[in-house]
Amino acid sequence: MTKIRLKKGNIGIAIGVVVVLVVLVAGLFRWKQTIDYQKTYEYQLQKHGYSEEDTAYLLEHLNDEQLENILDRDVDENIPKFMKETYYLEKNLDAYLTYFHEHEGETIEGLDRTLTLTDVVAIVNVHADKEWYTDYTNADISKDTSLLANKFHYLGEEYEPDDLVEVSNWYAYGDKPMLRKVAYDEFIGLYNAAKEDGQDVIINSSYRDYQYQYDLYNRYISWYGQKKTDEMAARPGFSEHQTGLTVDVTTYGANENTFQDTEEFAWLQNHAHEYGFILRYPEGKEYLTGYEYESWHYRYVGVDIATYIYEHDITFDEYYAFFLEGE
Ligand SMILES: [Zn+2]
Known part of the structure; x- marks a missing residue:
């Protein structure tokens, strides 16, 4: 009996x-799990202040290095929002946040709406958060027909395309107008197609060299002053006309003020991209292009890019920043 009792x-x-061992092991296991979990980005992001939803988004879209970068910053609910923007560029994240926090709630000049994140992405991407002509780089001439010349991309005094051809006065006004051959060939296609539809699209100004632009710009300064001139005409070396890929057009009986009311303008709105041309300085995009709306100024960029720009309603500056500019 004793034996049995002892055994019991x-x-x-x-x-x-x-039981004690099991509880201990389970406890250790849980403790280890917790320690491991606290090392995860999921835990750290949420502890940092990101919602479950934002955390999930960040985890899905960023690599470890990028997540570390996010954790090094103050928590900002705008970060995942910026990342969801179509033309978001990671290299610009700091600039987006800075610009947005400086201008949140403001109305952009020329637009009657409050600044959106989409606006901020576009503004920063095209460098319009910087002052004109102060922080520019050299235009990347290797981009050929998709090279960008604007207030932040400088062609220089010497740049002259090596395939300029003389434009026949059949298509153009002026003394020996010139264009790059590729743009001229496409323009002839455009001209003929417009003509078939009963429209006369005539070139008013085409290639302009540095000296021409220098004289023009300074003449404008004397008439309008610096600020207005910078909204109307490029400084020498920064003009798209110096690329040889640009035309100012008109039609019989029209001038710069009335061209937008012509059938030719309506035709170009629908068909210019089919020949690789885009309206370069559209209405409502002045805050991105840095130029007043110019219904007459068209730029050759090739059919693919022109079609993308036409379909997505963006400027060439935005296209270039997102697809072509690189780091
Ligand atoms: Zn022009």
Whole structure:
């Protein structure tokens, strides 16, 4: 009897020991799990202040290095929002946040709406958060027909395309107008197609060299002053006309003020991209292009880019920043 009782006691102790061990191991396991979880970005992002939803988004879209970068910053609910923007560029994240926080709630000049994140992305991407002509780089001439010349991309005094051809006065006004051959060939296609539809699209100004632009710009300064001139005409070396890929057009009986009311303008709105041309300075995009709306100024960029720009209603500056500019 004693023996049995002892055995029962031993079993009781053994069970007790096993239970304690199990609880201990389970506890250790849980503790290890917790420690491991606290090392995860999921835990750290949420502890940093990101919602479950934002955390999930960030985890899905960023690599470890980018997540570390996010954790090094103050929590900002705008970060995942910016990342969801179509033309978001990671290299610009700091600039987006800075610009947005400086201008949040403001109305952009020329637009009657409050600044949106989409606006901020576009503004920063095209460098319009910087002052004109102060922080520019050299235009990347290797981009050929998709090279960008604007207030932040400088062609220089010497740049002259090596395939300029003389434009026949059949298509153009002026003394020996010139264009790059590729733009001229496409323009002839455009001209003929417009003509078939009963429209006369005539070139008013085409290639302009540095010196021409220098004289023009300074003449404007004397008439309009610096600020107005900079909204109307490029400084020498920064003009799209110096690329040889640009035409100012008109039609019979029209001038710069009335061209937008002509059938030719309506035709170009629908068909210019089919020949690789885009309206370069559209209405409502002045805050991005840095130029007043010019219904007459068209730029050759090739059919693919022109079609993208036409379909997505963006400027060439935005297209270039997102697809072509690189780091
Ligand atoms: Zn022009």
